Amino acid sequence: MIFWRSIILAFSVTSTCVVIAVPIALLITKFDLKYKRIWEVVTLLPLVIPSYVGAYLLMSAMGPKGLFQQILHPIFGIERMPSLYGFAGALITLSLLNFPYVLLTIRGTINQLDPAQEESSRLLGLNRLQTLLKVTLPQLRPAILSGGLLVSLYTLSDFGAVSLMRYKTFTWSIYNQYGASFDMNAAALLSVSLCVLATLVVYFESFIRGNKKYFNTSMGTLRAPRVMKLGLWQIPSQIFCLLLTIFSLGIPTSILCYWLFRGLTSGESIINVFESAGNSLILASLTSICVIAVVLPVSYLVVRYGGILATIVEKSCFVGFALPSIAVSLSLVFLGSRIGYPIYQSMGLLVFACALLYLPTGLGSVRSSMLHISPKLEESSKTLGKSSLSTYTKITLPLLRPSILMGIAIVFLVTMKELPAVLMLSPLDFHTLTTDIWTYSSEAFFAKAAVPSLTLLLVSSIPLTLAMLKSGLRG
């Protein structure tokens, strides 16, 4: 039954992501891991690989008659690899690509923890490991939960990977009802159920998180956290990071390069991706701008003023969080086709859909850093003769800059990857990198899909790396 399939997949992917991300986050922030700066960036980069690209690469490599079988066949005489289609394939793909979300939220919190707490624990007689387990990890629980929440929502709303892996979940059924049989009623019913499910997940998360404050309340300057020695564990840790990088980043990119190479040598014409890349860039940039334009006033309102109105505005911004993109797109298709011109199949509607979907991502990043700016700084500025507006531009904005950059980078990246909204809402003849990839890979033209895929990876990893390096330079 698709309901249980969706839930089981979301749960398994989330658990796997947490198991992968927690050790990495601790290694990077708490231990003297070598080549830290490299791992910091590299472990985030799997985010740039769209799930359907990951899925098609996994299929083409590990499928029954995939690359590995072809390599292994002459040596071991293996005729077929065990099938990866279905649950296993979806789980592997989604876990390897989504664990950085958990990494991001943990790292956002871990830097705010007061090192004095860990020092107190050591002085109270707990050893390093006990301190880690009893003091540090419990404080990371909210971060792990919210990262897990992100992963489970992305899994629930994932469309590309599950459909390429032929694992029948909600999103797969919705698209099929809509695309294959044009059964709007069934699609709508399924969408509503999916939204309810996603809302339940959000509710579940806030239920177990309780009323605990996410952030350290002390405003004093925190000293740099103490770094623990790995000692003999240095090598296993390096191997762990390396293996993870190979699987999540190395193998996908090398397979892409291989397909590209094979396509080129077999004389396949290289398709022109300039137009699609341009379209993707325009869409992602417009969406990022819209999101930030909404996020800045909303985060200020929510953090500085609170109250009922602010809460309503905030909650309504988080609606997109619980709404799977396929459901949002579908509803906007209904709306657009009812109204018709000038909305239906317009660029505006597409940008609106993406902005709605990724508003929470941007808001989360900026709001949490807004919480850390003491209102006293703004009040100081006002008593020094600056108006509210000039206080905001001279004090608040500069202090928010790293988180704004990070927010833009992530919204840009997820919009670059967005598939269902573009498939369903884009203007006629509007191709993006994602639709190109989708078209070719769903018909198994892997070599043709390689060029737009590589372009997509390259274009979206640049802003992420830059933002990562900028925000990594703090303190």
Place this chain on the structure above:
Amino acid sequence: MVKRLLHCKNISKKYGSITAISKLSLSINNGEILSILGPSGCGKTTLLRLIAGLDSPDEGYITLNDRILVNGATWVPPHQREVGMVFQEFALFPHMTVQENIEFGLSKLNAEHKAFRVKTVLDLTRINDLKQRFPSELSGGQQQRVALARTLSTQPELLLMDEPFSNLDAGLRSLVREEVKTILRDSDTATIFVTHDREEAFSISDKVAIMLDGTIHQVDPPDKIYFWPNTKDVATLSGGCDFISGKIENDFVLTSIGKIPIRVIGEFRNGTEVEIAIRPNDLAMTPNPSGNSRVIRKEFRGDDTLFWVESPSGEIICCKHKIHTTLFAGLRIDLSPEKFVKFNVFPK
């Protein structure tokens, strides 16, 4: 000429159901340093925020140089008030150097005037060497001076300081306090500053306002606050103070330790039940095996020693004495008023 600078009249402020300020009135003259002394939670900080315009009162009005800052109809935003404020946490802008922090409030001036102002306050607060540093590279005392310099550079008509010394360690505190007092005198800036430390309030200010439960109980010079408190609460807040009860008899009060001379005569009728405020230096202790009181605890403090003495009627009174060797816990003594000391009397 003494001229009234700030005037608050009947201001009230509620946060939800909690009353922070109720019907408070307060004035300060040009060039004056006024401390607001009160326990934490009495509304001191709220009062400063109302004067600075960071919050607005529910009722009442505030004027500065006879210009209305806030009343029912008008509200001047903080940046147009010419009121400077130094925060408890200093609130230096972390992304700017010391110099940029100080220049922040001077953007309306031309380069020449700006440079002159910056140099003036840098010299005044003696932080010339620090101007290229960032706030995170400064010690607490240095941050304090930068915060003060930043506010003084705008030449506010009134300066507000919210517990400005509480983030400094004890050794530094008295030093910085003297410095700040000198700086304020040199720049002739009228200042209101808020504290819960009475020594701080007494040493720095021309006048002390005792604040309790959202309202001002007494405004007077420090010595008058100490020696002539209007109420029991003011007596307790302005210094160590114990109370013993007795009955008025002409110029004295009859108590369990004898006849005590009173300061204000004729305020109460003979026979009225009253309480007398006793400061630690007010009573003499004489060892006497059949004395009326008994020492129950002793605490050596260095310069002097504190003794807690139980009176015949069971009241515990704290007394200060320079000599500590001849008196000890358990000893019976006689308590008697020191020579020339007169006592404040409050209705029971």
